[in-house]
Amino acid sequence: MATLRAVIDGDKCQQEKNCPPMENCPANAIIEDEGFRFVTNDCRGCKKCVTLCKYNAITMV
Numbered sequence: 001m002a003t004l005r006a007v008i009d010g011d012k013c014q015q016e017k018n019c020p021p022m023e024n025c026p027a028n029a030i031i032e033d034e035g036f037r038f039v040t041n042d043c044r045g046c047k048k049c050v051t052l053c054k055y056n057a058i059t060m061v
Helices: 020-024 048-052
Strands: 006-008 030-033 036-039 058-060
Touching (some): 006 036, 048 058
16 A cells, blocks of 8 residues: 655645744655745655644645
8 A cells, every 4th residue: 555645735835934834744845946835755644744734735645
């Protein structure tokens, strides 16, 4: 069974300066590039980001 991975919905993400999911990801898998945030292949599927995102912009797939 494959490990689930986090995905950020760009329409829901508010690009907060101090983003709790980004700051607390144990794998440092959430990065920002050219104004967009996304999850890298380093995601371990822990779901911590899902619980920390107050905009419900992150889901597991």
